[in-house]
Amino acid sequence: xxxxxDAKEYGPVTLEQLKLWVQEGRVSVGHELxxxxxxxxxxxxxxxxxQPAFPSAAPAPAVGAxxxxxxxxxxxxxxxxxxxxxxxxxxxxxxxxINTIISFTGGSWRFIFGLGITQIFxxxxxxxxxxxxxxxxxxxxxxxxxxxxFGVYAHKAQTWAFIVGMALFAGDALIFLLAQDWLGVGFHxxxxxxxxxxxxxxxxxxxxxxGPPR
Numbered sequence: 684x685x686x687x688x689d690a691k692e693y694g695p696v697t698l699e700q701l702k703l704w705v706q707e708g709r710v711s712v713g714h715e716l717x718x719x720x721x722x723x724x725x726x727x728x729x730x731x732x733x734q735p736a737f738p739s740a741a742p743a744p745a746v747g748a749x750x751x752x753x754x755x756x757x758x759x760x761x762x763x764x765x766x767x768x769x770x771x772x773x774x775x776x777x778x779x780x781i782n783t784i785i786s787f788t789g790g791s792w793r794f795i796f797g798l799g800i801t802q803i804f805x806x807x808x809x810x811x812x813x814x815x816x817x818x819x820x821x822x823x824x825x826x827x828x829x830x831x832x833f834g835v836y837a838h839k840a841q842t843w844a845f846i847v848g849m850a851l852f853a854g855d856a857l858i859f860l861l862a863q864d865w866l867g868v869g870f871h872x873x874x875x876x877x878x879x880x881x882x883x884x885x886x887x888x889x890x891x892x893x894g895p896p897r
Contacts, residue, residue: 685716687714774874775797804823834848841885
């Protein structure tokens with residue numbers, strides 16, 4: 684496996700294919716690789732089978748060591764922004780589930796970062812009585828699962844996950860706007876800003892390379 688400068692993973696590929704990538708300049712000594720018999724990543728120059736392909740490479744560091752110049756600083760910053768933004772999908776889902784549990788147990792407070800749609804489900808569930816709360820719980824878990832789904836693919840640098848997730852969360856903000864819950868609107872705007880930063884970093888990484896750079 685090869686980890687590119689865009690933090691994406693490519694492969695698995697055979698040794699012959701990997702040597703070809705080295706010859707084409709797609710893989711350099713700074714790239715991180717993981718062999719099938721390894722549980723960790725290491726710099727390309729650490730692998731004896733590849734060292735002949737890097738005639739100008741410096742003496743190889745110990746397997747597991749990563750040269751400080753392996754990944755450009757701007758790429759490290761972009762990866763950090765992407766992961767930070769993508770993590771908000773998990774926070775949205777998690778806090779919405781907590782709000783559901785609080786409502787289900789008769790509590791009267793909630794986290795502002797939670798979804799407004801789950802609160803609507805909870806209210807209808809209480810009014811229906813009988814199995815209404817259980818149905819509301821299932822709907823709440825489904826809504827949370829959708830945002831977890833977006834979080835998983837956003838962490839994989841899939842721009843569509845950010846776009847669709849932000850659109851749905853912006854739609855959810857309308858619930859607070861119609862209810863004139865300005866604090867909820869404000870926090871939704873803040874989270875959307877964080878998600879947009881993650882989206883921008885995701886797009887930057889995807890534009891940097893469509894594969895291991897030449």
